[in-house]
Amino acid sequence: MEVINLTHLDEQISRKPHIMAIGFFDGVHLGHQELLNQAKELARKQNVLFSVMTFSPHPNEVLKGDKNHKYLMTLPEKIKKMEAMGVDKLFVMKFDRTFASLLPADFIQKYIVNSKTKHVFVGFDFTFGFKARGNTQLLQKESRKIGFGLTVIPKKTYLQEKISSTLIRSLVQEGNVDLVPYYLGANYEAAAQIIEYKINGHLAVRPSEKSIFPKPGTYLVKVKQGTKILHGKFHQYSNSRTDNVLKLNESVHxxxxxxxxEFLSRIQVSESLSV
Incomplete structure (x- = not known):
């Protein structure tokens, strides 16, 4: 997969015909996966490149000044996920105030029409352009007028609940990690750093600053390092980013x-980790 970092100054993002999925795709949940898989299938049928346009950082960091914004999936993790899903080209657009001020018509002309996009895939609630004035209705109108293909993926639900990054983020934060796979399609996973080796096999852990971690409690987890997978318990004593302990079941040299x-489930208080 080719990763192409873009700014609003880049005039043309592709010289070859491609089918492009557009969205922020935080977590790449089951709704996102349906969208991406449909885009990939059409690209393979038409023998053109399958591309994705995503954005970094999150618009809230720029437009609302939310410098403490946490992600279900950091950009490096998202890149790995996109590659695993068969994306040929991943365009990572730098989201800044200049890009946010782009008129919807200019976005369509520059990033769809001028960039040889044959077909666009977006979610039902996709918005774009200045003050999010662009939406799927505008895309449908312009696709008929200009002649590019458009597929709008409808809302995907589980137990009548809309699958969304917001919902999954809430489940993680509340410690309901066992429910996450029904919406994400996998257990929730977050990056961390081992900052201190303690006695009795306990490790002090610092979560990634940009990753969401569940509320204080004890959780059954898998710990991954490359191809190595270990099992254990993760205990978070408080909302502090540093007050965390990992106890592995296996001895590690x-x-x-x-x-x-990778968070599997939350453990009741009577079963929690003692240190």
Whole structure:
């Protein structure tokens, strides 16, 4: 997969015909996956490139000044997920105030029409352009007038609840990590750093600053380092980003500082980790 970092100054993003999915895709949940898989299928049928346009950082960081914004999936994690899903080209647009001020018509002309996009895939609630004035209705109108294809993926639900990054973020924050796979399609996973080796096999852990971690409590987890997978318990004593302890079931003689923690379920208080 080719990753292309863009700014609003880039005039043309592709010289070859491609089918493009557009969205922020935080977490790449089941709704996102349906959209991406449909785009990939059409690209393969038409023998053209399958591309995705996403944005970094999150618009709230720029427009609302939310510098403490947390992600279900950081950009490096999202890039890995997109590659695993078969994306040929991933366009990462730098989201800044200049890009946010782009008129919807200019967005369509510059990033769809002028960039040889044959067909666009978006979610039902997709918005774009200045003050989010562009929406799927405008895209449908322009696609008929200009002649590019458009597919709008309808809302995807589970138990009558809309699958969304906002919902999944809430489930993680409330510690309901066992419910996450029904919406995300997998257990929630977040990057962390081992900052101190303690006695009795306990490790002090610092979560990634941009990753969401569940509320204080004890959780069954898998710890991943490359192809190495270990099992254990993760205990968060408070909302502090540093007050966390990881207890592995297996003895480990060599352990890198960076790791990924996959949350399986929350443990009741009577079963929680003692240190």
């Amino acid at each position: 060599e352990f890198d500082d960076a790791c990924s923690i």
